[in-house]
Amino acid sequence: MADPHSHVYFGDRLVPTREATLSVASSAVLYGLSVYTVFPVHVDGESRRTAFRLRDHYRRLVESCKIIGIDRFADEWSFDRFVSVTKELVAANAPKSDVFVRATVHVDATIPGTRVRGCHTTVSMFVYDATPIVPQDGMRLKTSMWRRIPDDAIPSRAKVNGAYVNSVLAKQDAIDAGYDDAIFLDGNGHVCELSAANIFLVRGGTLITPDVSCDILDGINRRTLLTLAAEDGIPVVERAVDLTELYIADEVFATGTSAGVAPVLEVDGRVVGDGLTGPVCQALRKRHTAALRSDELHGWVSDLG
Structure with a gap:
């Protein structure tokens, strides 16, 4: 776990972290009625700080x-x-x-009932250390007893704070069972994602990932890997994925802002491939790391001064 750094943007100004508070009677607290995004900021010595895909993260807030x-x-x-x-x-x-920057739009109207339109909002942004949320040297995953919330219940394309109770239930169950994270399935038994990261597998040299109709977050880093893979000539398929495909995959790995590109070495007690980080994961992690820091081809990196 990481603590926020000393200053937070809240209520149209920078304030000390301890002063950035919401009412216990606000919709954000009562109903989890906030949406957010998290993006990485790379620090290059004392002279340069850059943010990754800042416009896409802003667009995700707008769309959420x-x-x-x-x-x-x-x-x-x-x-x-x-x-x-x-x-x-x-x-x-x-x-x-x-570091990571978390930007959130909170509905802070007090006791408005279960509604949202016309309600007052407050934007918060804070900085915290860029500590990955999953092991980077190989994860052990457990299929969750909890199903992924379907898009027609709470939309998967929106990063809604309250929806992450679903993720908490899944990850805590996995941790309690001695695993690193959980795999969500949808209502049809198809693979969705981890508790807070998108999932990929490799079979016969083809990179496969659940498509955006499978109750997944349309992750910005997911899209990044799809682009990088295509540029490297790796065949890419987006489709429904059965759980048993993970058991016989050559590679499995996950990606997300807070997850990086993280290999999966075991699923439900079954070793993935040869039990080592695979070549496709290694190659895409190298490309992804480079893209986070400097990118002239795609225009993904914004200079923050």
Whole structure:
């Protein structure tokens, strides 16, 4: 676990972390009615800080708000404002190593009932150390007893804070059983994702991942890997995936902002491939790491000063 750094953007200004609070009677607290995104900031010595796919993370906030019905964020927050606040926040905290920035739109209207349109919102942004949420040298995964919330219950494309109770249930069950993380299945028994990361497998040299109709988050890093794989000439297929395909895969790995590109060495007690990090995972992790730091081809990296 990592603590927020000293300064937080909250209520249209930078404040000490301890002052960034929401009412216990707010919709964000009562109903988990907030949406968020997390993006990495790479620190290159004392001179340069860069954010990865900042426009895509801003767009995800806008789209999450639209899906849920939060109707003020897009009007009040342009992309330029989002970039400006990010620069101000990172400069105020002056990180010496790589960090994550979590940006959240909270519905902070008090006791409004179960509604969202027209409700007041507050944006928060804070910085914390870029510590991966899963092991980077090989995970052991357990199929969750809990099913992934379907898109027609809580939309998978929106990063809704309250929906992550589903992820907590799955991951805690896996940890209690001695595993590192969980694999969600959808209502039809197809593979979705981990508790907070997208999943890939490799069979016969083809990279396979559940498609966006399989109750998954359409992850920004997922899209990044698909692009990098295609550029490297790796065949890519997005489709429904059966659990047993993971058991006989040559490689399995996961990706996400907070997960990086992390190999999976065991699924439900079955060793994946030869029990080592596979060549496709190694190659894409190398490409992904390089893209986080400097990218002239895709325009994914924004200079924060």
